[in-house]
Amino acid sequence: MKLSDQKRLDILQAAEQLFYQQGLEQTSMDQVAQLANVSKRTVYNHFDTKDALFQAILDRMREQLGSTAAVQFDANQAIQPQLLHIAQQEAQLLISDTFLRTARVAFLHMLKQPELAKRFSGSKVGCMSFLETFLQQAVKANALKIDDIELAAKQFVMQLKSFLFYPRLYGFDEPDARQQQHIIEETVSMFLARYQVTA
Numbered sequence: 001m002k003l004s005d006q007k008r009l010d011i012l013q014a015a016e017q018l019f020y021q022q023g024l025e026q027t028s029m030d031q032v033a034q035l036a037n038v039s040k041r042t043v044y045n046h047f048d049t050k051d052a053l054f055q056a057i058l059d060r061m062r063e064q065l066g067s068t069a070a071v072q073f074d075a076n077q078a079i080q081p082q083l084l085h086i087a088q089q090e091a092q093l094l095i096s097d098t099f100l101r102t103a104r105v106a107f108l109h110m111l112k113q114p115e116l117a118k119r120f121s122g123s124k125v126g127c128m129s130f131l132e133t134f135l136q137q138a139v140k141a142n143a144l145k146i147d148d149i150e151l152a153a154k155q156f157v158m159q160l161k162s163f164l165f166y167p168r169l170y171g172f173d174e175p176d177a178r179q180q181q182h183i184i185e186e187t188v189s190m191f192l193a194r195y196q197v198t199a
Contacts, residue, residue, distance in 0.1 A: 012057055061106075070129065070130035073141065079143040090127045100165075100168055155191070
């Protein structure tokens with residue numbers, strides 16, 4: 001890695017830590033430079049403004065979150081275990097420190113910048129990167145009957161987020177492993193009760 005690339009990475013890591021610990025507004029470029037062990041001029045050579053630095057951090061975090069393996073619908077298998085697998089995979093993402101860190105860094109700033117919120121919410125991470133395609137394939141195979149694929153995909157993910165992610169984000173009681181598994185199973189059961197094709 002080139003020295004300039006390493007310094008850029010050091011700046012991003014320092015800024016991410018500071019934004020997470022004390023928020024964007026309370027963090028100065030001087031503090032970022034000090035923690036990254038670079039000059040303030042070096043910080044500005046890479047990032048013209050603090051907002052530009054913040055955008056770069058969000059992009060980096062989204063890249064870290066975007067590694068969920070896509071699940072292809074298998075017409076030779078029952079739909080329920082396939083959805084359970086997707087839900088398990090999504091749950092692991094939602095309770096991960098990386099996902100929580102990303103949300104905490106971004107949340108307050110997005111409230112002040114609607115355009116940033118639109119950009120961030122438009123990024124499909126986790127199972128949302130493939131779930132609509134999976135559901136379309138399941139509908140085509142007559143395993144599910146869904147009129148609004150986009151809505152159904154969001155229902156599936158938001159059910160998991162409501163019970164697994166938001167309690168962690170807001171510091172509420174967090175479900176233990178047994179409760180987490182129950183939430184996953186009930187999410188899939190509710191989804192199938194609404195959309196599964198019955199004989």
